[in-house]
Amino acid sequence: MYRGSGILNFAQGGFVMVGGYAYYQAVVGFSLPRWLGLVFAVVVGSILGTLVQLLVLKPMKEASALLKVISTLAVLMVLTSGAVLLYGSDLKAAPSLLPTGSIQVAPHAYVGADRLILFLLGAVSTAALWFVYRRTTFGRATGAVAENVRVAASLGHSPERIAIVNWALGAALSALAGALIAPITYLQPQVLAMLVIPALAVGLIANFNSFPIVFAGAIGLGVVESLMARYVSAPGWSASVPFIIVVIVMVLRGRGIPLRSHVLDRMADIGSGKVRIIPTVVVCAVMAWLLSSVLNLAWTNAFTVTIGFAILCVSIVLVTGYAGQLSLAQYVLAGFGALIAARLVADLKWPFLPALLGAVAVTALLGVLVALPALRTRGINLAIVTLGLAVVIYNIVLNNTDYSGGTSGIVVPPIEIFGQNVSGLLSPDRYAIMAFILLVIVAVGVLNVRRGAVGRRLLAVRSNERAAASLGVSVFGAKLFAFGAAAGIAAVAGVVLTFRSFSVVTVNFDTFNSIVVVAMTVVGGVGYVGGGVMGGTLMPSGVSSELFSGIHSIESWLPLISGLILLVILVQNPSGLWQMNVDMVKGIAHKLRRHKAEPPADAQDVRAAEVVKAEPVTAKRLTVSGLRVRFGNVVAVSDATFVVAPGTVHGLIGPNGAGKTTVIDAVTGFVRCDTGTVNLDGADLTRMSPQKRLKSGLGRSFQSLELFEDLTLRENLAIASESWSPLRYGSDFVRPGRIQLDGAALAAAREFDLLGELDLKPGQLSMGHRRLAAIARAVASTPSVLCLDEPAAGLSDPEAQHLAVLLRKLAKDWGMGILLVEHNIDMVLAACDEVTVLTAGAVLVSGSPQEVRHDPRVLSAYLGGGAEEPADAAAPADPRDSSLLEELS
Template identity: 40%
Template sequence: MNDVILFAILGVGAGAVYALLALGIVLIQKGTGAVNFSQGAIAGCAAIYFGVATSEGTPPLTAALTAIVVAGLGGLVFYVLVMRPLRQAPLLARIVTTLGLMLLLQGLATQVWQVPTVIAPAIFPTDSIELFGVMFGIDRLYLLATTVALTVLLWAVYRFTGFGRATRAAAENERGAALLGYSPDVIGAVNWMLGSMLAALAGVLFAPITALNIATLSLLVVPALAAALVGGFNSFGITTAVAVGIGMAQSLLTRFVTQPGINDALPFVIIVVLMIASGRLIPIRGSREVSRLPLAPAVTRRAVPLTAFAITVVLGLVLLNDTYRGGITTTLVMIILALSVVVVTGFVGQISLMQMAFAGIAAFILSKLAVEAGVPFPLPILLAAIIVVPFGMVLGLPALRVRGISLAVVTLGAAVAISSFVFGNVEWTGGADGSHVPSPELFGWSMDAVTHPVRFGLFALVVTLACLAGVLNIRMSAIGRRMLAVRSNERAASASGISVSRTKLQAFALSAFIAGVGGGVLGYQLGAVAFTRFVPIASISLLAVVYIGGVASAYGAVVAGVIANGGVVYVLLNSVEGISAWWIMLSGALLIFNAVIQPDGISVALGQQRDLIRSKLRRSVPPQRSAPSPTHA
């Protein structure tokens, strides 16, 4: 019994931090209608800054206030420069923008502070206190008291003040609030600033009791989202209570359950249960205008572009050195993975943040098939991809109830749960050393990616061309038209006789299969499958490059593969000293810029420029007159 009380109290600290993050998420959602997936990254940067600054002699109070104020100003600037122009943009644009901010902050923190080994000083007293016969640090009670006090303060402000009433009005109906004279820009800017300050406060308070790792701290957004969802993005009290409860439950699971990652899976379970019960996770607000979705350009020709692509890749594999061959092969693998995003997000509008998790599941299954079952190459790739399809369909079930931001929350939670519960299990995946994948061999010919990079590159090219042709055929087919109809308007699609449920499940199944193929090819390329390749940030980075390339176009997947980490552009720029270390941050910054300036993606923009040039050339060529027929005497 004492252990139950002790670990429950120890979990209060983490729960209080989840609550502060969740309260900030609620404020931002109330003020702008957007869900800030970068909330954990803001907290992580504040925590690391606080730890490093205090270790260098800055007084704790000064460091804490600096972190909070800078976070608030940063949130204000981000809203004005990015979120305000996207206020009437589709939800997808706003989601990927906050994900881009997460990548940007993670890359920035990694470069500025590397991996800090400092220990942050305690904010509150650390004396021990006895309660119910259990000794524990009193700082947990201070954390809880601070969170409860802020919860009450926020409730009072948003209940009784003019600004609070304006925010509540905008959350119900932004158009109506604007007609009453409330400025959506002011409401959004102030709430984004306050939400960022709460995230920084959470990071400062959490710094003394956790490891200062930006990747881990960024994923604190998942339990915070679970708490905000239970609170309906409305109730401060319920949100805080659920967040503290999650922290306590995770602590108890750590004590009494030996299965690795079970505590990280808890928020995902809460999200799914709530989704099944309610069917609507995030409130819908009435906005004044909604911009169009990213363009899904029609496909008129396939043979010429695919042939030109194949010739270019073959020439690169034959003529360039092994470094560039490796980059070309990585590009091909990333194109396959990007195509899985194009199908589910670009064609159907379902935001999935666990495509790399599908790839990881397939890669580990491939290792088991090739090593333990002795299945010859390349059959394990196909079998693993087929086995992953049911996983994709299971993930597609939530899409029958929710979509948009709600589905993004579900899939991010699923990615974290799989990464911790499945990939983090050493007995299943081999831990940091990974699972061995045998050297591929076909008809007695070695296809090893290291010793025979041209052969393996050609194999990857064949698989990539097959996937590209398949996705292009889908875009041209009746299935593709049904997918785009569902993306545009589910009710209208249903009224026209389209089965929305079947279309969504088809998209998730196909997307999982393609991701599984990509994971299998990647496994043979690497020779060993390590879980670090398939962590949640990898799925977010994949969505980022696909959105930059053109999320609704198969050719956007090609651009995504070219600019992906380890791809052709990466290899070309790697001659610039240190460029690889900044790659994540550059991806995040480019994603934000692209969402604001060119939401259709690079591939669509290039296609538009090509068509414009052709049109000008046609107009510049004078029409030829036919020669007069000769006259006869």
């Protein structure tokens, strides 16, 4: 399925479950022969896969990969909930189609005949799939679609048809597996559905690319688990070690900063983080009144459960909505926090509040450990890793009776705060008010983070890790904070949900419900704190359940209804219910005040910028010597040597594929060079990270702009210019402060005529102003040397010439050294003091623009006469280079 559509299918275990139950229904319910029951299961699976592709994924073809993954989680919820409604949660035995005897494979060694047949079927299926996808036209077309949908379509292949066939085939194979293993494992909805976790883990090892490696990996993990179960008596370790191995492999294989080929997803919309004082006070007063004087016991308990889940959903808003890291471990982390608090209260006799704070601290540390794989993995890979870690934590800790007390839980005394009893059983109203106070504290704190420097950095990392690193943002620090803080908030949720009784039970905080919580947060709106609160209201046993309590068995139907709602939301409005309501309210408010004149938002900025004078940067000389960069066997840059003096513009030109962008990537630390040095005014930067190079005075812009699309231009400039201290990770929860652009940022906005657009997002700017905004953001960080990668791409000739004037002004008035990579030769000749021509990854000639213009070797390089094309050059010279060719010829 992944090869055919590029979508990671978390519902694969659901297809296995459907196949098992379809076989059971056919054989036991319809009394069909067992072989016919197997055929029935395969047909049902293929139809189901086709329907999911047509009804869910096809309408979402323009959505981000993350939202598509979440849609498969919704499908898993729907399938699992439907199976529970139809067949219940009890184990069911299905008659086996395969022989159940044993076969002696070695002296004193026996293997079940059904296991051996399954192994052979797996081997045959692997060989058949390898042949189909490597040797047939359909297989090659599938690979083409997976690599580039548009190119495959231009060659006459239908991506939709290929996706349908692959989803039907993948679902049919899953259903076949379910029908064959159901008699061995018995039928239970969540058990079969969660088989997707080891399957995805094995797929990760093989990069979802090699059928033989997947088969070998599955056998290997199964052997490891069996050996662990035989020789290790500690509970949970036999099922956990395989996932630990997968996590280690992914961390070793990953990258800290993604390559420029990394595909960026458009994420869900994000709230502004503004706290509306009057509405907040009113809501708090009404809730306090309802909980203390109005609601009966049933409603009070329902609100308490909803509040607990709302806190948990807000933690997902922080780590997934703001930081863009899909964590499927939050519910398990909530259970871990509850366990720590219970042990502190029951064993160490801590009072409740210190125990709560202790649980938050310990769980935050665990969250940081969960975040370690996020430092080198991202996207769907990270989702699988966090789900695997959730399995590990649940198996080893939460489901271990030695730690958690099992289904009996840990007995805790009644809660007292400042001498007042707030027990959930003895004083449910006080407990609910306490829970609501915790929700308000958490919600306001997360909103403050969004408005502060930390929130801007989280959104920068979510939007574009490479661009964030180029502006000095610690990508690792942002991810560690997001996971740690979200884990601490999850601990608060776990305590609220479990301390309502005298026994804290954590075995219910399982992996499947971690998926459900994420899904409900997306329904509410994963980019909004209000969306998190709304997601909490949709969880079972809360307000929604109580609201429809008059409907028979509503509690059983709620997961299915929620899954269907999630699918509709993802298809119609991926930003969630909260955004839909916000848009509706904004529309009404806009109509009411449409005749009122509003003062220009940029007036204060204009006045401040008028008195700002651009201060010269610290003058530093960039010296690049013998730079060599290799990707595998391809040498992209063989020998790059040049100098960028302070206050000068140095052009770097050459045919497409000459290695110009790779030079900038190597100079600024985004790719590692094999040999050579990068020296800035005597300091060796060769092995420094991009963040440290920026601190030393070396900045850059990007060919593809890589602006932070979720942030306004003001916020983009603030990230580049504002002072930063790690203490902000704590202080922003309480006092985020306002954005105060410094003199350099205001001067940059003035120079590039962007003062009137500071409160617009990049998507609202014209292409020309987007390019200027990208340069202004880089200038706002006041680097001594600025590397610009094709800043004039897409600009008209007048715009390019205006940009050349601005670059000369930066060099003269700001004292910056500028390394300019550009195909627009007219602009290069107008702006540069010196030009270096690169071909085949090496310097061909360097000199003044006039000297380069009349050098016959340059013409030969551009026309390809006598100059060897570089290994990575596949495209002809850019048509914008025609002006130079005309002059030279």
